[in-house]
Amino acid sequence: MEYRRLGKSGLQVSALGLGSWLTFGAQISDKVADELMGIAYDAGVNFFDNAEGYAEGKSEIVMGKILKSQGWERDSFVVSSKVFFGAENKGPNQTGLSRKHVTEACHGALKRLQVDYLDLYFCHRPDKNTPIEETVLTMNTLIEQGKILYWGTSEWSAAEITEAIAVSKDYRIIGPTMEQPQYNLFERKKMEDDFLLLFRDHGLGTTIWSPLASGLLSGKYTNGDVKDTRLADVKLGWLKENVMQADRLHKVEKLQEVADNLNVSLAKFALAWCLKNPNVSSVILGASKSAQLKENLTALEVVPLLTDKVMEKVEEIMGTKPVLSQF
Template identity: 75%
Template sequence: MEYRRLGKSGLQLSALSLGSWLTFGNQISDQVADELMGVAYDAGVNFFDNAEGYAEGKSEEVMGRILKSHGWERESYVVSSKVFFGTENKGPNRVGLSRKHVIEACNAALKRLQVDYLDLYFCHRPDKNTPIEETVFAMNTLLQQGKILYWGTSEWSATEIMEAISIAKQYHLIGPTMEQPQYNLLERTKLEKDYQLLFKEHGLGTTIWSPLASGLLSGKYTAGAVKDTRLDLKGMEWLKESVLAEENLKKAQQLQGLADELGVPLAKLSLAWCLTNPNVSTVILGASKTEQLKENLTAIEVVPMLTPEVLTKIEDIMQTKPVLPQF
């Protein structure tokens, strides 16, 4: 396993990590979740990603029981939670990024995950109803209390992240260390264009999600079949429509042809492509089967195959590279 620093911080994350969105406490059994975490840990994965909103808190409960049962040394792994969407019981002060919810959600996540502190704590979305200043102060309080070690954002705009950094500097607080954006061959604008100044001037780290575009770039959807996949889950209709657009399917089929030429699975090619971006600290994998995870955990081996010539072929197929401003 390769390890990368989380931006300019000293924290090292495995280049490939394991997330629990849509799977733990929902799509898969607790036994399979246990097997997946064991496979990942044995392969050198040291980061496990979670959130209060995943399966309305059940995902964290499942992961917490697994961490406790394995008895891994706490220093050997990094675990995260995210605050914004709340758990099962919604209502005033139970969602969003108010000081009250940020702190109460952290305490609740610690109980569900059965840990004394969270290594990473993310603001899962920007909250238009809470001043960013309030959220920054709340995160700093948790840092001082030792309940979290680093905090960051997920799917925030570059402007919002810059405001958080500016507020932290103004009041001599600790600002965000990382952002968790979607990043794959179809979704590239934030990481390759919008965040460039944040990487250059502030050393922002990234823990990217959906590297396979919800499975489209794994090759499983090129035939149009989604039965028994995450896109077939109840409530995922919105994602299904955007991912399985005709244009996307066509690109995935062409990319499959290139993967076949190289003699590698499409999933590993797509994951390796994400790893070639130096601003990617870790690629979060999702999995519902152990064999699937074992295969994807070897994606690092494909990176040397992505020569300038191969990367050009990928760009010619995808046509998704964002246009950078001319200075």
């Protein structure tokens, strides 16, 4: 396993992490979740990602029980939570980024995960109804209380993150350390354009999600069959609609040929492509089967195979590289 600094912080996170969205407390049994975390930890993964909104809090409960039963030393793993969507209850003060909800959601996450503090705490979405100043000050208070160590954002715009940093500088308090954006061969603008000044001037770290574009970049959907996959879930119709687009499937078929020429799986190829970006601190893996996770955990071996020539071929196929904004 390779470890990378989380932005300009001193925290070292595994280049590959394990996330629980759509799986823990929902798609897979607690026994399988336990097995997956054990496989990841034994492979050197030290970052486990979660959120209050995953399975309405059940995901954190499952992960908390596993962390407790495994008995791993607390200083050997990094665990995160996110606040915005609420857990089981969705009352007026049970969602969003108000001082009240951010504080109470933190307490709830600590209880569900059965830990004394969160290593990483993300604002899961921007909250248009709460001043950024209020959220920044609340996060700093939680750090001072020892309940969280680092805070960050997820799916915020560059302008919103910049405002949060400015507020923290005005108050001389701790600002956001990391952002959790979607990043894959189809979704590239934030990581490769919007955030460039944040990387350069503020050392923003990133823990990227959906590196396989919800499984599309694993190649398993190219025949159009979604049976026995998450896309067969009627509640995820929006996800299926986004993934199963003809032009995207065609590009995946072409990428498969490139991966075949390198004698690697398309999933490992796509993960290695994300890992090659120096602004990526950690790539969050999702998994429902142990064999799938074991395979993807070896993606770092593929990074050296991504030569300039291979990368040029990828750009030729994808046509998704963003045009850089004028600074």
